Each structure stands twice: as C-alpha cells, then as structure tokens.
Amino acid sequence: MKTSLKIAALGASLLVAGTISQAAPASENWEANCAKCHGADGKGETKVGKKLKVKDYTDAAVQAKLTDDELLKAITTGVKEGEKEKMKAFNDVLTKEEIADLVAFVRKFKS
Template sequence: MKTSRFAAVSFVLTLAGAALAAYAADASANWTEHCAKCHGPDGRGQTKMGKKLGLRDLADAKVQAKFTDEEALKAMKKGLTDDKGKVTMKPTEGLSEDEIKALVPFVRALKK
C-alpha cells in the first residue's frame, strides 16, 4: 500500500516535470525561430538586425523594468512602431496564443 502510493506520487511528479521541460523547450525553440534574428539568442540585440534597429538589451534588468508583461505580450501580438509610425517589430506570426504567452517568462528569464 505504502509503496503504491509512493509510486503514484512520483509518477505525477514525473509527469509535471516532463510538462515543464516541454514548455521551456518550446519557448526556447520559438525564441530561436521567431525572435533571435533581431534580439539575438541571449536577448542582447547584438545581431545585424538588432544593431540596425537599435535594440535595447533584454538581458539588462533596467530595460526589463521598462515594460510590463502585458506590454511584452502586446508587442508580440500587435508589433511595435517607432515614433514615426514605422513598423520595427512585426506582429508574431505562426505561433498560438499559448506559445506567445509562454515567451513572456522566457523573455523575463533572459535577465542576467
């Protein structure tokens, strides 16, 4: 009896762990595919596109403090324009609502 309860608990924990790992892996793969060409793999924006666009360093805590999770989500969904109305960050295409939402904690975790 005791053993089977232990087995059930560890089975549930294993499932939860696997789900979390899959979640993190997806966000990371999506970042690489959809975001890194501008923001760079580490979020520092040191790419050709990033330099051209004058991207801020997403690994910098001060930069991260300048936007809320809602603003990050909105930037991904609706895109961003500069003060002249020119589109600088395009709305994200090809990702589901959940996948976009999962990128918010991923972006936060870029902070060093």
C-alpha cells in the first residue's frame, strides 16, 4: 500500500515537472549538475574533481574563507583561471532561486 502510494506520488510529480517547469530541489540540481566534479558528498573526491582541484566543502576552514556572495557568483557566472574555464556558468541552466538554494546546500556540507 505504501509503495503504491509512493509510486503514484512520484508519477504525479513527474507529470507536474513535465508540464510546468518547476524549480528542482537543490539536492536534485546538485546531483545532476555539480556532483560530477564536487562529489555527492561535497568533498570533490571524484576523478574530475581531483584533476581540477576542487575544494572540500565539508572542511570548515574552506567554508570560512568563502562568502555567500562568492558562492553565488561562482555558480551564476562560473569560475575562470585567466582565460581557462574551470567551472561553467549555470545562469542559463538554473534559475536565480535554484542557485540561491544551491548556495545554502553547499553550506550544509560543512560538518
């Protein structure tokens, strides 16, 4: 009974997502757009993450050095090192609300 209810709820939410483009929860956006480099756990211990030397967001010292504005700007306009793009801009993929939610989501990795 519980399972079928869950499936019905899932079906309904997929239907809604398909018709009106709703803001996806930060956890889903993280999984879909960010985890490849930053890791599902925010530690950045993925193949690409290690190569690009992403920071460990579970480290309080790392978090302390970053302001909310910096996080917001990095996700919105991307990160460049000189001319080289380290991380792409997400303002064409995610809404402002979704990006703000992701900033809060990144903060939550701190243990």
